Amino acid sequence: MIKIPDKLETLSTNFLIKDSPAAVSIVDTKMRFISHSEVWLKTFNIKDDDIEGKSFYDILPNTPPELRQIHAKALKGEPDSSNGTKFVSEEGHIRWLKWKINPWKNVHGSIGGLIMVMEDITEEKRKEELLIKAKSVARIGGWECDLVTNTIYWTDMTKQIHEVDMDFVPTLESGINFYKPGEHREKITQLVSEGISEGKPWDAELQIITAKGRELWVRAKGETEIVNGKCLRLYGTFQDIDEKKKVELKYQELSDRMAIATNASEIGIWDYDLVNNNLVWDDHMYRIYGVDKTAFTGVVEAWESCVHPEDKDRCNEELEMALRGDKEFKTEFRVLWPGEEVRYIRAESVVKRDEYGNPVRMIGTNWDITKEKLAEKKLKDLLDISSEQNKSLLNFAHIVSHNLRSHSSNLSMLSGFLSKEQDEDEKHHLLSMLEDATESLNETVKHLNEVVKLKTGASEKLKPVNLYNTLKTVEKNLGLMLKDQEANCIIDVAEDIFVKAIPAYLDSIFLNLFTNSLKYRSEERPLVLEIRSKMQEERVEVSFKDNGLGIDLQRHGNQIFGMYKTFHKHPDAKGIGLFITKNQVESMNGKIRVSSEVGVGTTFLLEFESTKTNQNEYH
Amino acid sequence: MNTIETVCIIDDDPIFVYGAKRMIKEAGFCEEISVYENGSDALLGLKALDKNGQALPSVIFLDLNMPIMNGWDFLADFITLPAFDPEKTLIYVISSSVDPRDLIRIKDTKVISNYILKPLTAEDLENILSTEVQ
CATH class of the missing domain: 3.30.450.20 (PAS domain)
Structure with a gap:
């Protein structure tokens, strides 16, 4: 018990208390302030700087009842102290206080009041509580290993993570043995021994097997304390990161799988x-x-x-x-x-x-998808070609059957008449008709043969052919006929144009167009032929224009390129020329169209694939 | 046997025309035969007939495949003539065509009485004659 003179108003004592670094106050038996430190005022946030003689409970009305009881007991001679006590006010405010309360005696030996040293530790306590809570939420435990005494301390959370009883006593070895055998245990052993020998801290994510046999990912962190080059203590944290790690591993696995998939399939991602x-x-x-x-x-x-x-x-x-x-x-x-x-x-x-x-x-x-696209396009082209071919084959079949039938029916009819005919003159007449019919049949078979020939595999034999030279040659071959008709031939075609063609077909096409123009020329005016060319990207367009009779396209438009269609009275009209021409053009991947006006003339528009060079072979 | 007054043959094949004429004569089918080489000539000839106040033929044998104007184009124009009476002029298509498209079209064309596939026979003529009488 502290003995203090009756009156504490001596300067020295007062001075001592005033400047004390702790929150100190001295009260009399009625709990009235006799003296206090400056810190006291600060600690309890007292605005009144002259509280001497005033009641403790008036100045601090929020003093909890429990503390009031302690004061009362202390005044009866029972000192009290606390390292931290939590008070909850009626309004629910939490306050942590730490104190030392002693009675003091006056010169007469009786209790004159109390000396109180108090501290408000609410803030520290709050932080501590938060830390504890955070550690439990984050499942972070702590551990410490004293290498001098060779004792290990685990916090409760560390024990919880290991799934051991709270009274479990770990050793350095048993701690390490919780790690999964193999790379995990080897790794921690290496880290700990490096820590001890070199003082190197560590931070590793490893797997342990708990006391209950569960595999768990943990983050183990270790620090070392070195004194005079010797490691005395290891300490650190131990965190359960199993969930996070598993998610991470799952993600890694997925993204690895994704990478493999996109690598293999060449898929780009943006x-x-x-x-x-x-x-x-x-x-x-x-x-x-x-x-x-x-x-x-x-x-x-x-x-x-x-x-x-x-x-x-x-x-x-x-x-x-x-x-x-x-x-x-x-x-x-x-x-x-x-x-x-x-x-x-x-x-x-x-x-x-x-x-x-x-x-x-x-x-x-x-x-x-280039490969697929090209395959698709090829397939479509093939389909187009084969459906086009089917159509023309069917047409062809009907034409063949029609033509052969008309000849065969004539032949059978004539031979029927012949067998019964008595009149010699008439017999003669019938025989000459029979000859004509046979000749017609022959002619028809020849035409059909030409058509069949031009259908097969023409596109593979295409070569670069000079357009101008071809036209000039055909013109020369028809020179006499053109001269007879005083025809004017204008060939306005660049001399360096090469088209992908079968030379014989190209000759035949232009020969046919020239002869058609000659055949169906107008008697009212001299024949004028205009042949012009136009380059269009990879194609050449050739227009072949005459000023002849013209064709009524309204009427015959869809038949002009048909087989055995003739539209003019002309002894040489057989209706085979344009049919063959069209087929020749198409077999070289070309196109042919016609425009015409009766009495004005006809223009054929031809389109061919062009080629830039005059190389001998085209592939 | 009954006979028909006039028959018109429209066909570009001279051998067929010769044979048809001969069979018609042998069968005593009719009095008068007119022949045209194509649809265009036939149309001109028949129009002229009408203009002169003469009757159109009772029977027309029409070929389909002909130069300049084919059988179909001829029909399209011919049936628009004011003088044309489907009761009085029977039209028979005589052709070598077995093209289904032609056959369907023939079936769908009401003014065509029947289709005769070449060669023409005496029986064909007899059948036509018996229909005519009815």
């Missing part, structure tokens, strides 16, 4: 951050677009420069539609590889939206 206007491509994208990643400053630039100009607007439009939510972005477009190679791309994407439905992000895939 990610467009609409908020920051940032487009990201993976490496596959650059490969699909046939460009070097380093050659572009930005992905948008790369995209812009690669997409086929004819597809760009449509793609942008479809992109806009996807962003508006009108239509999913699932499309196909072409890209131009360096060297003008055209590749077909299939694209799909999804739009991510914020809570208001505004698009914020687009993620998509691209992959090259």
Whole structure:
């Protein structure tokens, strides 16, 4: 018990208390302040700086009842102390206080009051509680290993994570043995021994097997305390990260699998951050677009420069539609590889939206479907050709059957008459008709043979043929006939145009057109022929114009290229020429059309595939 | 045997025309035969007939495949003539065509009485004659 003079108003004592670094106050038996430290006022947030003689409970009306009781007991001679006591006020405020309360005696030996040292430790306690809570929420435990005494201490959480009883006593060895045998145990052994020998701290994610046999991912952190080059103590934290680690591993597995899948299938992935206007491509994208990643400053630039100009607007439009939510972005477009190679791309994407439905992000895939596209196109071409061929074969079959039938019926009719005919003159007449009929049959078979010949595999035998030379040769061969008719022939064709053709067919086509113009010329005016050419990308267009009789296309338009169709009275009209011409043109992947006006003239428009060089063989 | 007044043959094949004429004569089928080489000539000839106040033929044998104007085009024009009466002029298509498209079209064309596949026979003529009488 402290003895203090009766009156504490001596300067020295007062001075001592005033400047004390602790919250100290001295009260009399009625709990009235006799003296106090400055810190006391601060600690209890007392604004009144002259509290001497005033009641403790008036100044601090919130003093908890429990503390009031302690005061009362202390005044009876029972000192009290606490390292931290929690008080909850009626309003629910939590307050932690720490104190030392002693009675003091006056010179007469009786209790004159109390000396109180108090501290408000609410703030510290709150932090401590939070820390404890945080540790339990984060499942972080602590451990310590004293290498001098070779004792190990585990916190409750550490024990919980290991799933051992709370009274479990670990050793360094048993601690290490919780780690999964193999790489995990080897790793922790290495880390701990390096920690002891070199003082190296560690931080590792490893698997343990708990006392209950569960496999668990933990994060083990260790620090070392070195004194005079010797490690005396190891301490650290131990955290259960099983859930997080498993999610992470699952994600890793998925993204690995994804990477393998996209690698194998050559799928490119892009990610467009609409908020920051940032487009990201993976490496596959650059490969699909046939460009070097380093050659572009930005992905948008790369995209812009690669997409086929004819597809760009449509793609942008479809992109806009996807962003508006009108239509999913699932499309196909072409890209131009360096060297003008055209590749077909299939694209799909999804739009991510914020809570208001505004698009914020687009993620998509691209992959090259050139092979499929070309196969599809080839298939379609084949189908077109074969259906066209089927159609023309069917037509051909009907023509053959019609023509042969008309001859055979004539022959049978004539031979019928002949067998019964008595009159010698009439017999003679019948025989000469029989001869005609046979000759006609022969002629027909010859025509059919020509048609069959030109149907088979012509397109493989195409060669570059000079158009101008061909026209000139045909003109020369018909020179006499043209001269007879005083025909004027204008051939306005560039001399360096080569078309992919079978030379004999090209000759035959123009020969037929020339003879047609001669045959069906107008008697009212001298024949004028105009032959002109026009280059159109990879095709040559040739117009063959005359000023002859003309054909009524309204009436005969769909028959003009048909077999055995003639539209003019002419002894040489057989109706086979244009049929063969059309088939020859088409067998060389060309086209032929006609425009005509009766009494004015006829123009045939021919189209051929062109070739730039005059190489001897064309493949 | 009954006979028909006039028969018109429209066909570009001279051998067929010869045979048909001969069979018609042998069968005593009719009094008068007119022949045209194609649809265009026939149309001109028949129009002229009408203009002169003469009757159109009772029977027309029409070929389909002919130069300048084929059988179908002829029919299209002919049936629009004011003088044409389907009761009085029977039209028979005589052709070598076995093209189903032709056969369907023949079936769908009401003014065509029947189709005769070449060669023409005496029985064909007898059948026509018996229909005519009814």
